[in-house]
Amino acid sequence: MYESFYGFRERAFDLTPNPRFLVMTDVHREALSNLEYGIASRTGITLLVGEAGTGKTTLIRTALERQPARVHCVHLSNPALTREEFVEMLALRFELSDKAQSSKTSLLLELENILRRRDESGESTVLLVDEAQSLPREILEEIRLLANIETNDRKLLSVIMAGQPELTSLLNNVELRQLKQRVALRCELRPLTLQETAGYIAGRIRSAGGVGAQVFTREAVTLIHERSRGIPRTISVIADNSLLTGFAVAQRPVNSATVREVCEDFDLRSDGGGRPPAPPALDADTLQADASMLVMKPAAAPVEAPPQKEEMVDASGETLRKFLFLKG
Numbered sequence: 519m520y521e522s523f524y525g526f527r528e529r530a531f532d533l534t535p536n537p538r539f540l541v542m543t544d545v546h547r548e549a550l551s552n553l554e555y556g557i558a559s560r561t562g563i564t565l566l567v568g569e570a571g572t573g574k575t576t577l578i579r580t581a582l583e584r585q586p587a588r589v590h591c592v593h594l595s596n597p598a599l600t601r602e603e604f605v606e607m608l609a610l611r612f613e614l615s616d617k618a619q620s621s622k623t624s625l626l627l628e629l630e631n632i633l634r635r636r637d638e639s640g641e642s643t644v645l646l647v648d649e650a651q652s653l654p655r656e657i658l659e660e661i662r663l664l665a666n667i668e669t670n671d672r673k674l675l676s677v678i679m680a681g682q683p684e685l686t687s688l689l690n691n692v693e694l695r696q697l698k699q700r701v702a703l704r705c706e707l708r709p710l711t712l713q714e715t716a717g718y719i720a721g722r723i724r725s726a727g728g729v730g731a732q733v734f735t736r737e738a739v740t741l742i743h744e745r746s747r748g749i750p751r752t753i754s755v756i757a758d759n760s761l762l763t764g765f766a767v768a769q770r771p772v773n774s775a776t777v778r779e780v781c782e783d784f785d786l787r788s789d790g791g792g793r794p795p796a797p798p799a800l801d802a803d804t805l806q807a808d809a810s811m812l813v814m815k816p817a818a819a820p821v822e823a824p825p826q827k828e829e830m831v832d833a834s835g836e837t838l839r840k841f842l843f844l845k846g
Contacts, residue, residue, distance in 0.1 A: 525727065608629070708748075
């Protein structure tokens, strides 16, 4: 709807887990490396933990796409299953016989045969279990048993369990100690910093064919980070709706007033309650004390001076990209 107005080929802030729009931070790189290693080496169970909306599914799909060999992935995303429904779901997703849907014995025999054939052909199989923090303990025990399907020297099924931080506490229960012992790799995603939020916004705009300088002011980016608390999904929701609102009033670039209006509509506050306070003034001395932060100066009255370029660096200190923030 607003794509052409902002110079996009497509929507930059869709909520689908599209690997093309993955913007990497050091944490994402480490987690992606763990996921790729777990899939390729078949180490058993890989655990990916992160708050809702931090990009777990997008990261997993990226890891699967980057595998050199053919990978078969079975994705289980509904945690509200009984043991019988879980067996039926596995049989359907692995395209097993009708008998396997009602018999756990048939399921295990047919599944092991399929996994061995794929292994002999140089193919891999991954079981991706999403929302794992909500799984009943009996289903978690079934997943442990599936992870035990192996030859003398390697696993035949890679298992990726993705969930929110409650999953870590769940695995600390003594009843699940055997499952916890089979976790070979563990990685965690955290919310983005201000610098990473700016990189996330700029990267998605660039992937959609736009230019960050023409889309958001620096104050708007700062406010998006503050109200989203660095959660990528919430960043995308705020940015997308801000662009829609900006398009409606022919505003380019989108300023902080528009972002604040959107945040109030979605009840996204900067504190625990009450009306959100205005963003605190940032003085140049404070911001220049940390060279890794975005270089910003206090907002001033609109002038005729040309816009200034701001250089943003990633967490490792290397230049991430040039991102132009206009005074709004």
